[in-house]
Amino acid sequence: MRYLPLTDTDREDMLARIGVADIDALFSDVPADKLLKTPVDLPRGRGEAEVERILAKMAGRNRSASSMPFFVGAGAYKHHVPATVDHLIQRSEFLTSYTPYQPEIAQGTLQYLFEFQTQVAALTGMEVANASMYDGSTGTGEAVLMAHRVTRRRKAVLSGGLHPHYAAVVQTLSEMASDEVVTLPADIRASEDILAAIDDETSCVVVQSPDVFGNLRDLRPIAEKAHAHGALLIAVFTEVMSLGAVTSPGEMGADIVVGEGQSIGNALNFGGPYVGLFAAKAKYVRQMPGRLCGETVDADGRRGFVLTLSTREQHIRRDKATSNICTNSGLCCLAFTIHMTLLGQAGLALVAETNHANAVKLAEGLAGVKGVELLNETFFNEFTLKLSRPAAAVVEAMAEKGVLAGVPVSRLLPGQGLDDLLIVANTEVNTDEDRAAFVAALAEVL
Amino acid sequence: MLNRQGRPTQAGEGAQEAHATFTGNRALQQIEPLIFEIGRYETTGVDIDKPGPFKSRLGKLARKDGIGLPGLSEPEAMRHYVRLSQKNYGIDTGLFPLGSCTMKHNARLNEKMARLPGFSDVHPLQPVSTVPGALELMQELARYLMVLTGMPAVSLSPKAGAHGELCGMMAIKAAIAAKGEGETRRTVLVPESAHGTNPATAALIGFVVKPVPAREDGTVAVEDVKALLGPDVAAIMLTNPNTCGIFEPQIVEIAAAMHEAGAYFYCDGANYNAIVGKAKPGDLGVDAMHINLHKTFSTPHGGGGPGSGPVVLSERLAPFAPVPFIHLEDGAPRLVENVADAPEGNAPFGRITAFHGQMGMYVRALTYMLSHGADGMKQASEDAVLNANYIRAGLQDLMSLPFPDHPSMHEALFDDEWLKGTGVTTLDFAKAMIDEGYHPMTVYFPLVVHGAMLVEPTESESKASLDLFIATLRDLAMATKGNDKSRFTGAPHHAPLRRLDETRAARQPVLKWVKPEPIAEAAE
Numbered sequence: 001m002r003y004l005p006l007t008d009t010d011r012e013d014m015l016a017r018i019g020v021a022d023i024d025a026l027f028s029d030v031p032a033d034k035l036l037k038t039p040v041d042l043p044r045g046r047g048e049a050e051v052e053r054i055l056a057k058m059a060g061r062n063r064s065a066s067s068m069p070f071f072v073g074a075g076a077y078k079h080h081v082p083a084t085v086d087h088l089i090q091r092s093e094f095l096t097s098y099t100p101y102q103p104e105i106a107q108g109t110l111q112y113l114f115e116f117q118t119q120v121a122a123l124t125g126m127e128v129a130n131a132s133m134y135d136g137s138t139g140t141g142e143a144v145l146m147a148h149r150v151t152r153r154r155k156a157v158l159s160g161g162l163h164p165h166y167a168a169v170v171q172t173l174s175e176m177a178s179d180e181v182v183t184l185p186a187d188i189r190a191s192e193d194i195l196a197a198i199d200d201e202t203s204c205v206v207v208q209s210p211d212v213f214g215n216l217r218d219l220r221p222i223a224e225k226a227h228a229h230g231a232l233l234i235a236v237f238t239e240v241m242s243l244g245a246v247t248s249p250g251e252m253g254a255d256i257v258v259g260e261g262q263s264i265g266n267a268l269n270f271g272g273p274y275v276g277l278f279a280a281k282a283k284y285v286r287q288m289p290g291r292l293c294g295e296t297v298d299a300d301g302r303r304g305f306v307l308t309l310s311t312r313e314q315h316i317r318r319d320k321a322t323s324n325i326c327t328n329s330g331l332c333c334l335a336f337t338i339h340m341t342l343l344g345q346a347g348l349a350l351v352a353e354t355n356h357a358n359a360v361k362l363a364e365g366l367a368g369v370k371g372v373e374l375l376n377e378t379f380f381n382e383f384t385l386k387l388s389r390p391a392a393a394v395v396e397a398m399a400e401k402g403v404l405a406g407v408p409v410s411r412l413l414p415g416q417g418l419d420d421l422l423i424v425a426n427t428e429v430n431t432d433e434d435r436a437a438f439v440a441a442l443a444e445v446l
Numbered sequence: 447m448l449n450r451q452g453r454p455t456q457a458g459e460g461a462q463e464a465h466a467t468f469t470g471n472r473a474l475q476q477i478e479p480l481i482f483e484i485g486r487y488e489t490t491g492v493d494i495d496k497p498g499p500f501k502s503r504l505g506k507l508a509r510k511d512g513i514g515l516p517g518l519s520e521p522e523a524m525r526h527y528v529r530l531s532q533k534n535y536g537i538d539t540g541l542f543p544l545g546s547c548t549m550k551h552n553a554r555l556n557e558k559m560a561r562l563p564g565f566s567d568v569h570p571l572q573p574v575s576t577v578p579g580a581l582e583l584m585q586e587l588a589r590y591l592m593v594l595t596g597m598p599a600v601s602l603s604p605k606a607g608a609h610g611e612l613c614g615m616m617a618i619k620a621a622i623a624a625k626g627e628g629e630t631r632r633t634v635l636v637p638e639s640a641h642g643t644n645p646a647t648a649a650l651i652g653f654v655v656k657p658v659p660a661r662e663d664g665t666v667a668v669e670d671v672k673a674l675l676g677p678d679v680a681a682i683m684l685t686n687p688n689t690c691g692i693f694e695p696q697i698v699e700i701a702a703a704m705h706e707a708g709a710y711f712y713c714d715g716a717n718y719n720a721i722v723g724k725a726k727p728g729d730l731g732v733d734a735m736h737i738n739l740h741k742t743f744s745t746p747h748g749g750g751g752p753g754s755g756p757v758v759l760s761e762r763l764a765p766f767a768p769v770p771f772i773h774l775e776d777g778a779p780r781l782v783e784n785v786a787d788a789p790e791g792n793a794p795f796g797r798i799t800a801f802h803g804q805m806g807m808y809v810r811a812l813t814y815m816l817s818h819g820a821d822g823m824k825q826a827s828e829d830a831v832l833n834a835n836y837i838r839a840g841l842q843d844l845m846s847l848p849f850p851d852h853p854s855m856h857e858a859l860f861d862d863e864w865l866k867g868t869g870v871t872t873l874d875f876a877k878a879m880i881d882e883g884y885h886p887m888t889v890y891f892p893l894v895v896h897g898a899m900l901v902e903p904t905e906s907e908s909k910a911s912l913d914l915f916i917a918t919l920r921d922l923a924m925a926t927k928g929n930d931k932s933r934f935t936g937a938p939h940h941a942p943l944r945r946l947d948e949t950r951a952a953r954q955p956v957l958k959w960v961k962p963e964p965i966a967e968a969a970e
Contacts, residue, residue, distance in 0.1 A: 059564025172796030271801025344517015
């Protein structure tokens with residue numbers, strides 16, 4: 001086996017040095033009747049070429065985003081990632097290192113985490129950010145728990161514009177922890193009265209912008225009402241690229257900002273691994289979940305970085321910890337940080353503007369198509385269409401014509417009478433030809 | 447002085463002090479500023495044309511000011527991150543004996559497969575009809591995990607080990623609630639030697655944690671567990687092999703006792719690498735166990751993630767697995783994404799993450815499994831155990847073993863009894879290892895052993911590598927008895943940085959870069 005350096009001679013010599021007759025003598029604590037005598041019922045090992053053949057065949061059965069005009073979003077987005085990013089994250093010293101528990105030989109990881117935290121804080125308009133969560137959805141669950149710790153209340157109010165998967169994660173966690181959740185009905189046109197749902201028992205209000213239907217939401221009045229009742233505003237985003245074009249949630253008064261960072265630096269990967277971004281007001285830092293990297297000095301007075309405030313964490317506090325999170329998304333943060341560094345604020349603004357311009361062009365192109373109604377007043381790079389036929393069937397039919405058209409709302413919210421709604425995303429990778437193909441295929445199918 | 451590779455381990459006489467460099471750099475070790483100190487606000491390393499005129503639909507929410515993040519050109523960015531990488535130690539750098547973390551070789555074939563466009567460039571919500579290969583891969587990974595563990599079901603959703611624990615404990619909570627015992631069964635037993643994630647997970651979803659004492663020999667006794675059992679007990683969370691590196695000899699009896707009391711057995715699978723292909727958790731009476739794909743199945747640790755923590759489930763817990771999962775209908779796979787769509791007989795407890803879990807990690811782990819095969823995985827576990835015991839045999843006359851009566855599994859645990867009176871602590875010893883070119887072992891864990899040093903070499907090390915490691919640790923161990931303690935107390939001396947002030951970092955937290963105020967303004 002190519003990954004195992006020991007030879008049979010080595011093994012014999014080593015057993016002799018240890019002083020046992022055979023390898024199973026080292027497994028003597030395993031009950032004899034439970035120790036397997038033969039390999040399990042799976043195929044034998046294979047060489048590289050054969051493994052490649054098997055997996056390439058599986059991969060070949062999937063239709064990749066780059067292989068056709070592609071408009072699928074709703075929480076994960078197809079963007080261009082510079083080649084430099086993937087090269088750098090495969091550097092051995094990044095790829096094969098561990099959580100930086102020995103800071104003297106992990107300054108590479110620690111410094112990029114510090115850069116990452118600074119970038120996330122700036123993007124979200126917040127004072128502090130952590131070194132990442134698993135993804136946006138689990139981060140949202142953690143944000144709600146954090147709000148409960150800060151306010152010592154146990155009721156969360158979820159906007160009807162929150163991604164249904166995110167809402168489900170919060171609901172599952174809350175149900176298990178016996179906390180209360182009020183989820184407002186699906187809010188397609190950003191017209192819900194969320195202010196009415198906030199009262200003196202509310203711990204937090206969770207609002208996504210751009211919401212899952214693509215609408216931009218003004219968080220200022222929500223922050224104001226929440227604060228008047230002693231509640232926190234948790235602002236959520238699934239498309240971090242939008243922060244290059246819209247007012248930051250921090251500027252609008254959010255107390256905790258959490259979202260998905262996949263769009264910057266990370267591939268679609270069929271849903272994971274992604275990177276959760278998590279930021280908050282500085283006064284809440286000791287209630288934050290996850291790893292934090294901080295600046296300090298070494299014995300010679302040189303600047304360096306370490307993991308810090310770990311008395312919040314499970315390995316110190318055990319059942320009193322702020323979260324059970326241990327591993328986070330190290331390498332995905334690195335990808336995010338490198339891509340963000342390449343963009344800078346100038347590049348991010350330009351890419352964001354291009355996303356928006358492309359979405360506007362598609363919206364305008366659809367104006368003349370019969371049986372299509374654009375439901376959004378505002379949007380960034382994604383909007384919702386009302387179709388004259390069930391959207392799921394339209395998407396299937398358009399896929400057969402070589403266009404991946406978007407996400408039917410019924411896939412996220414089944415059985416709610418929303419079958420004719422389609423969420424369509426348009427990023428900087430979409431060309432005028434892609435949009436023309438979309439409009440033509442949709443017109444044909446409807 | 448030269449080490450066995452012929453490499454000097456100390457600077458020449460007075461050289462460092464006499465010739466401090468003008469830059470502060472030391473040849474390949476370069477001081478690298480933060481990107482915010484070298485970037486410029488108008489610079490971008492990405493070329494993209496400005497779009498022509500269009501009518502904005504951002505309404506009142508268009509961003510008015512800059513974000514405040516500088517950019518770098520591509521060559522600058524490349525150099526910045528390459529220099530940072532050179533300050534990191536990885537598995538590819540050298541032996542990485544971090545106990546409980548399984549730092550094994552990360553094959554680059556796994557990386558190559560994960561980057562096939564059919565896996566990496568596929569959206570989680572594109573029509574299921576366009577991703578049959580993705581479902582096939584998930585099913586195949588699930589099948590491998592079920593065969594290896596002897597368990598009938600698996601949830602692939604969890605994003606990491608601790609998330610897997612959460613998933614497993616949620617399934618247990620749901621099963622208890624389904625029996626109408628949700629109000630009464632609130633206690634979870636956790637041995638004192640457990641990973642911190644175990645009690646943190648149980649507490650997160652409202653369980654009350656009750657510690658189980660460890661015996662003198664580092665194992666959990668079935669009598670001690672039985673003494674704690676009652677109608678209030680929901681489950682035990684037990685790591686096996688345990689964090690002392692020992693296979694729990696009474697695990698079958700403990701599982702039976704839990705079941706008899708109407709409770710469940712959650713097994714922390716962090717140390718599964720010791721027994722893959724050697725014993726099946728399903729045969730031992732496990733109800734739920736997470737598997738760290740980033741440990742046992744070699745997906746890269748990446749400086750702290752991303753991980754992946756699928757949970758195998760017993761027949762009793764299988765119906766409660768969260769969405770999404772793949773259900774076979776007349777042999778055809780159906781992706782069940784919503785609780786309401788669950789087939790008859792399933793009662794999913796909910797959803798723990800958006801989309802379908804860590805696909806990129808699934809591909810890497812399955813690549814590992816296909817490469818090793820049943821024979822290779824069994825051999826890998828045997829070699830991992832052999833290597834740990836070989837290190838133990840090579841050091842046990844100099845370093846003390848808290849639990850000499852049991853063979854070690856894939857990690858050997860030492861305590862600091864042997865350092866008593868030397869003035870050298872476990873931490874000092876670990877830092878001195880850095881100067882010798884090694885990543886330290888896990889230190890001060892498990893908590894039940896004083897000054898613990900947990901050494902896990904994994905199966906990836908050759909005999910020559912182990913011999914050199916043992917010889918180095920023997921040299922160091924003997925040096926602790928000598929007069930020159932600064933080798934330890936001042937270590938590391940040769941790393942990019944010397945020991946860092948963690949107290950200062952925590953007392954005055956600086957968690958991001960802040961633009962220094964211009965001196966003139968600050969004076970006003």
